Amino acid sequence: MRRSCSVSEPDLHRALVLGVLGAAVVTAAALMLITAPYGRHGRPGWGPALPARLGWILMESPAVVLFASVFAHGAHRAEAAPLVLLALWQVHYVQRTVIYPLRMRGGRPMPVLIVALALGFNSVNAYVNARWISELGAYPTSWLADPRLIAGALVFAAGFVINLRADATLRALRAPGASETGAGRYQIPRGGLYERVSCPNYLGELLEWTGWALATWSLAGLSFAVYTAANLVPRALANHRWYHATFADYPAARRAVIPWVL
Numbered sequence: 001m002r003r004s005c006s007v008s009e010p011d012l013h014r015a016l017v018l019g020v021l022g023a024a025v026v027t028a029a030a031l032m033l034i035t036a037p038y039g040r041h042g043r044p045g046w047g048p049a050l051p052a053r054l055g056w057i058l059m060e061s062p063a064v065v066l067f068a069s070v071f072a073h074g075a076h077r078a079e080a081a082p083l084v085l086l087a088l089w090q091v092h093y094v095q096r097t098v099i100y101p102l103r104m105r106g107g108r109p110m111p112v113l114i115v116a117l118a119l120g121f122n123s124v125n126a127y128v129n130a131r132w133i134s135e136l137g138a139y140p141t142s143w144l145a146d147p148r149l150i151a152g153a154l155v156f157a158a159g160f161v162i163n164l165r166a167d168a169t170l171r172a173l174r175a176p177g178a179s180e181t182g183a184g185r186y187q188i189p190r191g192g193l194y195e196r197v198s199c200p201n202y203l204g205e206l207l208e209w210t211g212w213a214l215a216t217w218s219l220a221g222l223s224f225a226v227y228t229a230a231n232l233v234p235r236a237l238a239n240h241r242w243y244h245a246t247f248a249d250y251p252a253a254r255r256a257v258i259p260w261v262l
């Protein structure tokens, strides 16, 4: 007797979404114990490393290229609501994958291990979200007038602006051609949301993917928002501790990532 064990695509998709949620729990637990070894927390013993620019471009590229390709294979690829969601996603990821690395100043080499882990996550996440918006989610055009889409897009846009401004403040702290090592490599960022938190770039990122979860009103979107928090909240806490340990005059009232709260 022949047995068929075919898995439907919605089942596979749901399994991957649950996998992302499971990975978020593991990631948060691991990052509370071990700070990811890149940037200011870079240290020897994590294997070969790539130039930071190349690392960022490589590890983020599935979020642009694979996402666009999966989106283009969906039955709803030419409909208005999926196209608006595609635009939100790509505005963020073209910036992060191409513009951010090309403009960065003096980023430290990135371990291949970090690049490989991020590449794997971004590939799964690109499939999960692109497939949802252009095929499985089946958003009608009326979704464009839904308060969840409108509120989500506004939260996303606010997060995007906060993230861009915060990254620009850090970039401005590094004069062109500044030394890769030594004193003066890092300074206390000031102005705007830096007066409230140590990592407004992560706050912006958290708002963006919370907005995405709202705008897509999906478990796929929610899983990415949860994963982003699992990744960035422990890092924000580590950066905050690092600022206090590095600068004796670090502003005491500043929180790590959520103004007045955390």
Ligand SMILES: NC(=O)c1ccc[n+]([C@@H]2O[C@H](COP(=O)([O-])OP(=O)(O)OC[C@H]3O[C@@H](n4cnc5c(N)ncnc54)[C@H](OP(=O)(O)O)[C@@H]3O)[C@@H](O)[C@H]2O)c1
Binding pocket: 038, 039, 040, 052, 104, 105, 106, 107, 108, 163, 167, 170, 171, 173, 174, 185, 186, 187, 188, 189, 201, 202, 205, 227, 228, 231, 232
């Ligand atoms: N969606 C996600 O899960 C996710 C995950 C990670 C990052 N991101 C985003 O990617 C961007 C970069 O993240 P990141 O973790 O690399 O951020 P970061 O630690 O704040 O560093 C950003 C850049 O600014 C430099 N820098 C940081 N603090 C500085 C200071 N006090 N003085 C002078 N220069 C400073 C860093 O140089 P060095 O490299 O030399 O330290 C690096 O080039 C952020 O916008 C973040 O939100 C998103």
